[in-house]
Amino acid sequence: MTAVACPPGLPLSAGLGLHREHLDEVLAGAGQVSFLEIHAENFMSAGGPTLTLLDRLAALYPISLHGVALSLGGEEPLDAGHLHRLRRIIDRIAPASFSEHLAWSSHDGVYLNDLLPLAYDQASLLRVVEHVDQAQSALGMRLLLENPATYVSHRQSTWDEVDFLAEIARRSGCGLLLDINNVLVSSVNHGRDPRDYLQRFPLTLVGEIHLAGHEQDRDDEGQLLLVDTHGDAIAEPVWRLFAETIARSGPLPTLIERDNDIPSFAEMAAELTRAISILSQHQQD
Amino acid sequence: MRTPLKSFSIAVRTPDGVQPMFVSAAGGRFAIYQRNHVSSLVAALARTFPVVKRLVGDDFFAAMAARFVLQAPPRSRIIAEYGGDFAAFVAAFEPAETLPYLADVARLEHARVAAFHAADHEGFDLDGEGAIAAALTRRIALHPSATLLASPHPVLGLWQANQRETPGAVARWAPETLIIHRDGDAIAHSPLDDFAAEFVTTLLTADSLEAALLTLAEPELAGAALLLVVRLVRDGALVVAPPDPTPEHF
Missing domain, CATH: 3.90.930 (Outer Surface Protein A; domain 3)
Incomplete structure (x- = not known):
């Protein structure tokens, strides 16, 4: 593992995913927003107003830079051009945190625009550790790796997901991003117990928590299926799992995430307030 | 060589195709990935080409864009850049040949997005x-x-x-x-x-x-x-x- 700088980290409070629809409120400093999360790929313009906006946001809030397209779980080498574009953003705004996914999204030069599941086996482990190591070296900072939401699993998987994430973190020195909605979605879809998953999750490595909404559906055989749409309010079971987790870990930087059917800023701010209230109940002096 | 992710990738891009053998998913769950792939990229094209969409109507646009997604998936990981070849596809898309100006409207709309993100x-x-x-x-x-x-x-x-x-x-x-x-x-x-x-x-x-x-x-x-x-x-x-x-x- 290459030694890399540990970024300052996000405040131990609640933040919001940035959306164009809320730009006025965000720039005016409305609500109790402690940090902003932005999708790195939305700020990779060569010039123009996007970069001006990026500078303004970074002057107002600690930034969580969240990548969706690095394809850390892919079979192919990391895209050097993409790493370079990420580094440009990092050099420009010095984000408090950078995170990516335990997933893959590109193959044969085609970008599939989705976070796809990988096999949890020895070959994947070595590959992901190497990719995380390369990314951290190229970006000059430690990254947080996010647990995925999945609908299918690979038959050749030999590792449990929590153990797999913990081992990647141990070998590469990366931190983890715990998406509690993803825990619930994957647990229901694969018949696992989300509480067992969370109890085994190495909370000391968690640099950020994600809370989001999902949709309930039925698959072709009538089985309950949760779909990670990020298009709904945060579900009650996710709030409960969040509160139980925070009771064990103490306050952690917590993001209210919504990517589709964006509601009013007020509706997002209400979820933010609820997260802050749960975090403050477990404030450690 | 067909590596597991290559098979996965091909299956994602083949709607109604069979899912790869090595994936365990009953109940047609693999289809979620096939649907996400097409619908997320159709939505991205709709954001770049709102006037083309308006000129042909939502259903026609969705069908035309889905055809384009399967034929010319993104090569760039920056989705705002996707659709550079859409105008040429539209020009050759027979069901749209009654609207000979459609491809140029697509060229204009793509040029607007490119202008927004271009270098200073x-x-x-x-x-x-x-x-x-x-x-x-x-x-x-x-x-x-x-x-x-x-x-x-x-x-x-x-x-x-x-x-x-x-x-x-x-x-x-x-x-x-x-x-x-x-x-x-x-x-x-x-x-x-x-x-x-x-x-x-x-x-x-x-x-x-x-x-x-x-x-x-x-x-x-x-x-x-x-x-x-x-x-x-x-x-x-x-x-x-x-x-x-x-x-x-x-």
């Missing part, structure tokens, strides 16, 4: 006679944000008519040439009349501004041509290229 350029203003004299020996180029679009259709008129809630009529049904570019933080259209279109086309391939002026059939047009260049540079459509580097060694 340190300006060389053409204010004052001194600056103009200095520019005469320089090459004039499109600003990094700019696209020159020459259409046999009223492409800008069609775009403008579809900005209103109820589409208006196209004022004048005639060929249109324009430059789509960034002006400050906004996206601008600089329409070019016949003279301007012809001169700009010459200018962009000429060795210098002076060389382009010398091609004018009537020398008295040089004044109008210079005013045009000054205006297009001021508005951010054109730039004065830096002088060719002087060789350090002879």
Whole structure:
């Protein structure tokens, strides 16, 4: 593992995913927003107003830079051009945190625009550790790796997901991003117990928590299926799992995430307030 | 070699195809990935091409865009860049051949998105006679944000008519040439009349501004041509290229 700088980290409070629809409120400093999360790929313009906006946001809030397209779980080498574009953003705004996914999204030069599941086996482990190591070296900072939401699993998987994430973190020195909605979605879809998953999750490595909404559906055989749409309010079971987790870990930087059917800023701010209230109940002096 | 992720990737891009053997998923769950792949990219195209979508209707657009996604998936991980080939696809898409202007509307819309994200350029203003004299020996180029679009259709008129809630009529049904570019933080259209279109086309391939002026059939047009260049540079459509580097060694 290459030694890399540990970024300052996000405040131990609640933040919001940035959306164009809320730009006025965000720039005016409305609500109790402690940090902003932005999708790195939305700020990779060569010039123009996007970069001006990026500078303004970074002057107002600690930034969580969240990548969706690095394809850390892919079979192919990391895209050097993409790493370079990420580094440009990092050099420009010095984000408090950078995170990516335990997933893959590109193959044969085609970008599939989705976070796809990988096999949890020895070959994947070595590959992901190497990719995380390369990314951290190229970006000059430690990254947080996010647990995925999945609908299918690979038959050749030999590792449990929590153990797999913990081992990647141990070998590469990366931190983890715990998406509690993803825990619930994957647990229901694969018949696992989300509480067992969370109890085994190495909370000391968690640099950020994600809370989001999902949709309930039925698959072709009538089985309950949760779909990670990020298009709904945060579900009650996710709030409960969040509160139980925070009771064990103490306050952690917590993001209210919504990517589709964006509601009013007020509706997002209400979820933010609820997260802050749960975090403050477990404030450690 | 068919690696597991290669098979997975091909299966994702083959709607109604079978899921890879190595994936365990009962209940048709693999189809979620197939649907996400197409629908997320159709949605991305709808954001870039809202007027094309309006001209053909939601259902037609969704079907046309889905066909494009499967035929020409993104090669870039920056989704805002996706759709550079969409206009050419639309031009060859038989069900849309009754709308011969559709592809040019797509070209205009893609040029607007490209302009928004393009690189900045340190300006060389053409204010004052001194600056103009200095520019005469320089090459004039499109600003990094700019696209020159020459259409046999009223492409800008069609775009403008579809900005209103109820589409208006196209004022004048005639060929249109324009430059789509960034002006400050906004996206601008600089329409070019016949003279301007012809001169700009010459200018962009000429060795210098002076060389382009010398091609004018009537020398008295040089004044109008210079005013045009000054205006297009001021508005951010054109730039004065830096002088060719002087060789350090002879």
